[in-house]
Amino acid sequence: MREKRRSLLVVALLALVCALALAACGDDDDDDGATQTNGATQAQQFDTIEAGVLTVGSDIPYEPFEFGREPDYEGFDIDMVNAIAERLGLEVKIVKTPFDTIFRNLAQGRFDMVASATTITEERKRTVDFSDPYFNADQSVVVPADSDIQSVADLEGEVIGAQLGTTGAEYAQNEIDAADVRTYDVVDDAFQALQAGQIVAAIIDFPVAKRAEVETGDVKVVETIQTDEQYGFAFAKESTALRDAVNRALAEIKQDGTYEEIFRKWFEADPPAEILQSGSGG
Amino acid sequence: MDVFFEQYFDISLMRENFGIVLEGFWETVQLALISAAIALVWGLVLALIRQLPGKGTAPARWLAIAYIDAFRGIPLLLVVLIISGSFPFLDFLPEWLRAPTWFGKPDIFWYGVLAIALTYGAYYAEVYRAGIEAVPHGQREAARSLGMSHAAEMRHVIVPQAVRKVIPPMLNDFIALMKDTSLVQVIGVVEVVKVGREIQADTFNSSALTLGAILFLVVTIPLARIVDRQINRQQLRLQRAAP
Numbered sequence: 001m002r003e004k005r006r007s008l009l010v011v012a013l014l015a016l017v018c019a020l021a022l023a024a025c026g027d028d029d030d031d032d033g034a035t036q037t038n039g040a041t042q043a044q045q046f047d048t049i050e051a052g053v054l055t056v057g058s059d060i061p062y063e064p065f066e067f068g069r070e071p072d073y074e075g076f077d078i079d080m081v082n083a084i085a086e087r088l089g090l091e092v093k094i095v096k097t098p099f100d101t102i103f104r105n106l107a108q109g110r111f112d113m114v115a116s117a118t119t120i121t122e123e124r125k126r127t128v129d130f131s132d133p134y135f136n137a138d139q140s141v142v143v144p145a146d147s148d149i150q151s152v153a154d155l156e157g158e159v160i161g162a163q164l165g166t167t168g169a170e171y172a173q174n175e176i177d178a179a180d181v182r183t184y185d186v187v188d189d190a191f192q193a194l195q196a197g198q199i200v201a202a203i204i205d206f207p208v209a210k211r212a213e214v215e216t217g218d219v220k221v222v223e224t225i226q227t228d229e230q231y232g233f234a235f236a237k238e239s240t241a242l243r244d245a246v247n248r249a250l251a252e253i254k255q256d257g258t259y260e261e262i263f264r265k266w267f268e269a270d271p272p273a274e275i276l277q278s279g280s281g282g
Numbered sequence: 283m284d285v286f287f288e289q290y291f292d293i294s295l296m297r298e299n300f301g302i303v304l305e306g307f308w309e310t311v312q313l314a315l316i317s318a319a320i321a322l323v324w325g326l327v328l329a330l331i332r333q334l335p336g337k338g339t340a341p342a343r344w345l346a347i348a349y350i351d352a353f354r355g356i357p358l359l360l361v362v363l364i365i366s367g368s369f370p371f372l373d374f375l376p377e378w379l380r381a382p383t384w385f386g387k388p389d390i391f392w393y394g395v396l397a398i399a400l401t402y403g404a405y406y407a408e409v410y411r412a413g414i415e416a417v418p419h420g421q422r423e424a425a426r427s428l429g430m431s432h433a434a435e436m437r438h439v440i441v442p443q444a445v446r447k448v449i450p451p452m453l454n455d456f457i458a459l460m461k462d463t464s465l466v467q468v469i470g471v472v473e474v475v476k477v478g479r480e481i482q483a484d485t486f487n488s489s490a491l492t493l494g495a496i497l498f499l500v501v502t503i504p505l506a507r508i509v510d511r512q513i514n515r516q517q518l519r520l521q522r523a524a525p
Contacts, residue, residue: 100483104289127486159388161470165483180388182470183480193470196370197381198390 046241048112054090056081057111059099062187064211064266065117070096076266077115080134081233083258087249098185100165103127107236113246114234117205119167129239130232131246133278134259139168139225142209143201144194144218151223152176161190161199167229168203176203194219205229207267230275254278292489299481299490306477307497313391313473314460317398321459322452324399325406326441332407333414335432346407353404359465362397366469369393394466402459409451413444447516453509457502474498 049055058077061067066075073094085092095111106114107127119137120130143149156177162169164183172181182199184190190202195218202209209221233250235243253259254276263271296303331346353361369380369389381389417440425435467476474494481490 100479104482104486104488123486164480169483182472183476183483184470185468189468192367196367198366198370198388198470 046239046245048090048242049109050093052090053093054081054085054088054113055093055095055111057095057097057102057106057114058116059102059186060094060096062117062208063215064207066094066115070094076135076262077117079262079265080253080259081113081115083253083262084233084246084249087252088245099163100185102165103234106234109236112235112239112242117208117231118234119229120232121167124234127237128234129237129243130234131243132250133230133232133275134250135231136272136275137227137229137231138206139171139203139227139229140206140209140221141201141223141225142191142194142204142212142219142221144197145220147200147220147222149201149222152225155201158200159198161193161202162204163187163190166205167227168205171225171227172203191219289488290492292487295481295485295487295489296493300493302481303474303477303490303493303497306472306474307494309471310460310463310473310475311501312387313394313398313463313466313471314456317395317402317463318456318459320395320399321402321406324403326410328403328407329410329414330436330441332411333436350404350407353401354408356401358397358401358462359468361401362394362465362469365397366390366393388471390466390470393469394463394471397466398459398463402455402462405455406452409448409455410444412451413448414440416447417443450509450513450516453505453512457505457509460502461498 058066058073060073062075064075065077066073068074068078078094081092081094097105097110099116102114102116102118103124104127105111114128117135117137118124118130120133124130141149141152141155149155157179159180159182160172160176160178161182161184162172164185169181169183172178182193184193187204187208190199190204191212193199194202201222203225206221206224209219212218213220233246235246253262259276260271263269328346328350331342332350334343369375372380382392383389384392421439421443422435425439430438464473464475467473467479472480474497475491478488478491478494482488
């Protein structure tokens, strides 16, 4: 009896040691961000979590802003982040993260910046700071391709959906007299629920909904809800130096034609003058 | 440390949202009770199939074993996702089965119930089996010598004794089932954890999650104590019976 117990104990200990060893071998890059002047175009000093690297949190996928598979993420936000980081002399590390806790995680210091098609709102500004606006967006009503629904008015008393934590979910809950608003962790789950007939419509950012319509043809955008939202990159409240640097880089991008290039690439249209002129760069 | 308390123990936020978190918890309780009731019956059916005597019934026994292995081996979350993802497209099912809205509960609720019942039925089947096999063989022999058929033996002698023996593990599995109901949030059911997360997304504060945890404990701790008491009572009975 004793021998059995001893060998069980040995096996258990071995298992524990293996588990700990595996965990220790995992990614371990929590260096204290050193103050860097990485030969950037502007000799600015700001801290990043990892020296020389801009750690960016993003909810992937959210096509066309951020999607794809690691390490080849692509999208409008990805291109913007790369352009900004280049001007700051930093490398980019994208950290995939769920959207509903993205601002909290940013405030807790898990990333330097969030680039996730995030709308600038007063509520969010209580937790994080935003860069100058870099994109104009609206919400939209998206329905299955064969649906009879034509507008927001048709949604009264229906079951609709949105992504958890988004301004679309907020709009759906506050402005629409729906029977039920279902929130999903990832935007693709909302599209799937749409196709399965579990919701009759979803309230999703217009560019993302339009992209789904064009790419799949299974859904269609029936109404654009004008909310005059603007996306901004988000920062923890303490990261004022980094935010200022990013704003400067963003202003450069808007002025030297890079923004236009990236915008045309993803939206095949001219960028709005309002965006090109917004922001003082610091 | 202050930030931790602010984030997770904001009493005023808990008070403000108490009603809605309670509503979510009621959803959790309904899910748990309905699924458990079905799983209890389904588990017994599976266990009995497994006990069928004779060569002719071997395929049935194998199917039962295969089912139990499968549903004990696949994560409940996968079962939830597969059921919810496939049911709307199973054209051969009539509408009232494919997208059930019985008793005013939406289809996703019933998909959740089905997933939990199918999975926990497998766990309960194994608990029943342990109980059945723990009934002393003398009982079976006595039943045989009285000329009872297998069915009668099961019904009047074995199962009643087996079920009494396994009440503690059954209750334990029920506690596990009740906690697992939170998995159905991924298909849209707003149970207590999802409510907490929605409040978290709106307020950037996680105290509603703590409140949900407290509500769980209000139910699961007394249940755990009942389990303990049952075990003690059984121990006493055994000790008294031992020669």
